[in-house]
Amino acid sequence: MYKLNFNFLNKYGGMLLEGMWTTLALVVCCLAIGFVLGTVMALFKQSKVKPLRWFAAVWVDVLRNTPFLVQIFFFYYGLPVLGINTSAPNCEIIRAGLMAVKKDYYECAAALGYTRFQTLWYFVLPISLRVAFKSLVNNFVNLVLTSSVCFSITVVETMGAAKIIVGRVSRPFEVYLLILVCYCIFTYIVSFAAKLIDKKIRIEL
Amino acid sequence: MSFYDYAYLTSNDAMQFVKATGVTLYITLMSLFFGTVLGVLLGLVRCSKNRVVRTLPLLVIEPLRNSPLVTQLFLIYYGLPMVSRIMLDPYPAAILALSLNTAAFMGVLVHNSVSAVPDGQWEAGLALGHSRVSTFCHVIARQALRLLVPQAITLYISQLQCSSLVALISIMDLTKLGQNLALRTLRPFLVYGIVFLIYYVISSPLAALARRLEKKLAFHY
Amino acid sequence: MAMIEVKNVTKSFGTLTVLKNFSVDFTQEGVTVLLGPSGTGKSTLLRCINGLETIGEGDILVNGRSVKEKKNLREIRLDCGMVFQRTVLFPHLNVMRNLTMSPMKLLKTPQAEAEEKARFYLDKVGLLSKEKSMHNELSGGEQQRIAIARALMMNPKALLLDEITSALDPEMTSEVLKILENLAAEGVCMLCVTHEMQFARHVASRILFMDKGSLVADAGGEEFFSTIRKENERISKFLHFIGE
Numbered sequence: 001m002y003k004l005n006f007n008f009l010n011k012y013g014g015m016l017l018e019g020m021w022t023t024l025a026l027v028v029c030c031l032a033i034g035f036v037l038g039t040v041m042a043l044f045k046q047s048k049v050k051p052l053r054w055f056a057a058v059w060v061d062v063l064r065n066t067p068f069l070v071q072i073f074f075f076y077y078g079l080p081v082l083g084i085n086t087s088a089p090n091c092e093i094i095r096a097g098l099m100a101v102k103k104d105y106y107e108c109a110a111a112l113g114y115t116r117f118q119t120l121w122y123f124v125l126p127i128s129l130r131v132a133f134k135s136l137v138n139n140f141v142n143l144v145l146t147s148s149v150c151f152s153i154t155v156v157e158t159m160g161a162a163k164i165i166v167g168r169v170s171r172p173f174e175v176y177l178l179i180l181v182c183y184c185i186f187t188y189i190v191s192f193a194a195k196l197i198d199k200k201i202r203i204e205l
Numbered sequence: 206m207s208f209y210d211y212a213y214l215t216s217n218d219a220m221q222f223v224k225a226t227g228v229t230l231y232i233t234l235m236s237l238f239f240g241t242v243l244g245v246l247l248g249l250v251r252c253s254k255n256r257v258v259r260t261l262p263l264l265v266i267e268p269l270r271n272s273p274l275v276t277q278l279f280l281i282y283y284g285l286p287m288v289s290r291i292m293l294d295p296y297p298a299a300i301l302a303l304s305l306n307t308a309a310f311m312g313v314l315v316h317n318s319v320s321a322v323p324d325g326q327w328e329a330g331l332a333l334g335h336s337r338v339s340t341f342c343h344v345i346a347r348q349a350l351r352l353l354v355p356q357a358i359t360l361y362i363s364q365l366q367c368s369s370l371v372a373l374i375s376i377m378d379l380t381k382l383g384q385n386l387a388l389r390t391l392r393p394f395l396v397y398g399i400v401f402l403i404y405y406v407i408s409s410p411l412a413a414l415a416r417r418l419e420k421k422l423a424f425h426y
Numbered sequence: 427m428a429m430i431e432v433k434n435v436t437k438s439f440g441t442l443t444v445l446k447n448f449s450v451d452f453t454q455e456g457v458t459v460l461l462g463p464s465g466t467g468k469s470t471l472l473r474c475i476n477g478l479e480t481i482g483e484g485d486i487l488v489n490g491r492s493v494k495e496k497k498n499l500r501e502i503r504l505d506c507g508m509v510f511q512r513t514v515l516f517p518h519l520n521v522m523r524n525l526t527m528s529p530m531k532l533l534k535t536p537q538a539e540a541e542e543k544a545r546f547y548l549d550k551v552g553l554l555s556k557e558k559s560m561h562n563e564l565s566g567g568e569q570q571r572i573a574i575a576r577a578l579m580m581n582p583k584a585l586l587l588d589e590i591t592s593a594l595d596p597e598m599t600s601e602v603l604k605i606l607e608n609l610a611a612e613g614v615c616m617l618c619v620t621h622e623m624q625f626a627r628h629v630a631s632r633i634l635f636m637d638k639g640s641l642v643a644d645a646g647g648e649e650f651f652s653t654i655r656k657e658n659e660r661i662s663k664f665l666h667f668i669g670e
Contacts, residue, residue, distance in 0.1 A: 002288040065362065065408035066401050067369035070380055073387070074397040108514035111476055112528050112580065113503040122531060126518050141271070148273035152373055159275055166283065173284030180272045180280060187271035203517040204562045 006178070008169040012161075019161025020182070026082065026157055027147050031140060033083025038090025045095055056091065063088035068146055072153055082150065086143045093139060097132030098124065100205060130201050137194035141187050148183075158182070214395070218386060225382035226403055232296070232378065233368045236303035237361055243304065244311020251316040262312055269309035274367050278302040282374050299371040307364050314360060318353040319345060355419035362408045362415070369404075379403060429454040429583060429615075430475060430506075435484035437470055444470045446639040447484070454583055456631035457616045463664060467639045468619040472586045475617075476506045489583070504532070507577030508586040511593055513569040515561040515576075521548070522557045525576050533580065540579075547575040551605050567598025571605055584615040591622060623668065627651060635661055 009016070044056035063071070068085050075081040101124050109119040129136075151160035162179050166172045247262040269277065282298040285291050293301070322345050330340030372381035383400035387393040428451035437445040444467040452458060460468040473479040475486055477499045488505055491498040515524050525544040529535040535543070548554045551571040561569060570590055577585060587606070591599040603625050610616060610629045620626065626633060626647070633650040635643040635658075643654050643661060655662050 061409055061412070062401075062405060065366075065412055066404045067366040067380060069369040069372065070383065070397060070400050070404065073380075073384065074393065074401065104510070104512055104514045105516070107478055108510060110478060111503055111508040111510075112577075113500055113532050114528070115500070118531065122527065123516055123518075127516075130518055145271075145273040148275045149370065151275075159273070162276075162279075171287070172279065173287045176276055176280040176284050180268065180276050183272040183276065184268055203560075205517055 002173075004174060005171060006174055008165060008171055008175065009178075012165045012169065015165060016158070016161050016178075019156055019158045022155070022160075023144070023147055023157040026150065026155070027140075027144050030083035030086060030147070031143060033080065034086030034090050034139075034143065035136075037083065037087030039094050041087060041091035042094035042098055045091065046098055060088045060091050069149055069152065072150065082143070082147060085146065086139060089139050089142070090136065093132050093135040094128065096135070097128030097130075100131045101127050102205075127203065127205075130203050131205070133201060134194065134198050137190065137198075141190055144186065144190075145183065214386070214390060221382055221386075222379070222399065222403070225377055225379045228376065229365075229368055229378040229380075230407075232299055232303065232371060232376070233361075233365050235300045236307055236368070237364060239300070239304035240307025240364070241311055241357070243308035245315050247308060247312030248315025248319070251312060252319045265305075266309045266312050269306055270313065274302065274306050275370055275373065277306060278370060278374065295371070295374050295376045299368075299374065299376055303364065303368060303371075306367070307360070310360050310364075311357065314353060314356050315349075318349040318356070321352050322348045351422040355415045355422065358411055358415035358418070362411050365408060366404065428452060429489055430617075431487040432471070432475070433485050433487070435471075435474065435486060436482045437467070437474060437479065438482055444639050445474070445481075448639065448641060449484075450634065450641060450644065452584070452617060454615050455613075457610045457618065457629050458632045458634065459626040459630040460617070460619045460634050460636060461621075461626065461664075462636035462642075466636045468636055469588050471636075472508070472588050472617065472619055476503050476508055476586060478508075504580055505583045506586050507580055507582030507584070508588065509570070509573045509577050509590050511589045513561075513566070513573050515564075515569055515572060517561050520558050520560055521553075521564075521572055524561075524572065525579050528576070529579050543579060544575070547578050548572075550578075550608070551575045552601075565598060566594050567601040570594065570598075570602050574602075574605060574609075578609075578614075584617055585609075587616060587618040587620070589619050589621070591620065621668065623665070635664075 041056040041059055044052040045060075047053060063085055068081075071085055072081050105123060105127070106119060109123055114122065147157060148159040150157055151163060154160065156164070158179060162175050166175050169175070247266060250262050251259055253259050278299065281302045282293060282295065285293060285298075326344055326348065327340060330344040331337070335343065368378065369380040371378055372384060375381065379400055383396050387396040390396060430452040432448060432450045432452075435445050435448045436443065437448075444465075448467070448471065460471065462468055470479060474481050474493065475488065477493050481493065486493040488498075488502045491502055493499070493502060515521075516527070519527060522541065522544055525547065526535075526537065526540040529540045529543065530537060545554060545557070548557060551574060553568055553571055553575075556564060556568065556572070564572065573590075574585070591602050594602065599622070603622060606616065606618075606625070607629055618625075618630075630647045632644070632646055634641060635650070635654075637660060643650065643658060645654050651665075655665060
């Protein structure tokens, strides 16, 4: 019988933790980038200017239909690409949120005297984001899981640290099992928090 | 052949592209097949009325859904040989990992599709005298399928993208070929551009199909 | 000077001409009711006045400002508050915020002053207790009353009311109409499109009857229901048809 041996943690636990911090940093940066880009693309897609609509459509289509691994090889340095990759699904999600705001609201805001920009900022975006929140968090979870691929261009995040450790300790089963569990735990916590927040900010349209 | 010939893509490379695409498609299709079968099973079990039975598939689905495919892949390919006598070759390991991952997501889709069919349909079937199974087969399944198909296509496309990860365990798929050629010719943009194009050309029409099907097949209850 | 001057306005939606060379003046007094069969351009006229619809030929001047120039629209909309048929309370804000948001952001009213004003108008529409409610906790009639209060918060010179009770059941309709009657008694200038004849009879100081995009009759309240009705067959038929 194989004896599970987690002793490697004594020596390399720190390294693993550092890797996780890197994942967190990577993910937070790319979350911001991905969100901003996604929103911009969603607004482009709704705009009246045809080239903008076309640009956003191509952006989303290409990013969604090609593998992330290939994307990062292509761009090599990883960080912006993760943000770019996640902006594609974000765009669709935010668009769904934007479309949930019906024409009536735009008209009402116009009748009250708001400019287009004010309408967008005070009403459309808050409502859209509340509607889209659950899906956005879902996408965030995917972002975290996808970030694991970045180790292949030698970014030392969680999987990267894991690979190094496996190289030294030769206990791949325990190491990868532990990582699997860690990702699961993180995902659960995020999903759970999201459910709670979603309950509070839910609005009925 | 002189050294400089290696810097260009030759017709031999074109054949390589075809072969590598074949590998990618082979792994993907095999995984999708097994994954769908297992996924549908898991999904149907999730629809049972018995609370305990309902949560059993979650033990399989949740870990697979909430962790990266890379980790799952490495666990199977590198980790399994250590704990058991099973030493998997790269191909079987890849197919196994991708199948399990697909099954997890498919299970969720199946469960969601069946749940999305309104209770009224069940009640109508039962009231007419059908058993639960019969109601399911004749009334529910077809409606659930209409919801499921577009989403399943979207899942398949995304699993096609995920199959690129098998390059990391040295399977000569499209991505790995891209890596090799890029290193050889030192023209990453050209090579990866071609790789991009191939993945895109396969995926994008399917994605468009899925979108159209979704509109066409949607019920307005 | 008339507050709203409609001059020879023609408005078409595609091939359908909804307003034909329409001219009328409105002063900043009293309650004017627009009556007529459906599809005769009543709502369209209202929407043209505050710039939600663009007009083809002709012009509309609100306090001397032309609706056709984009830069005037803001001022025009501050002058004419509008309440719609389907209530559009902002779903992510509670009632108080719904009311105070626009004065605070658009008129730069300080928060305390805005809230005090909001409570004043909430009291006027009889919903002071609903200050903290969200839109889905209110009935249709309550939502419309809040919508009226919200429009009043911006100190409009006139209220444009576009069939605001058409989507409500009879009980809620009477709640809302009561509020409108009170407001009319206080001297708020209103321009209503409505099918509520009782309301028109009691409250309107002026009635305009529109048919097929043109003005058929323009008279004071009582005069309309007695004299004009007898003279004009079309109007007589219409009023008979809706049960007057």
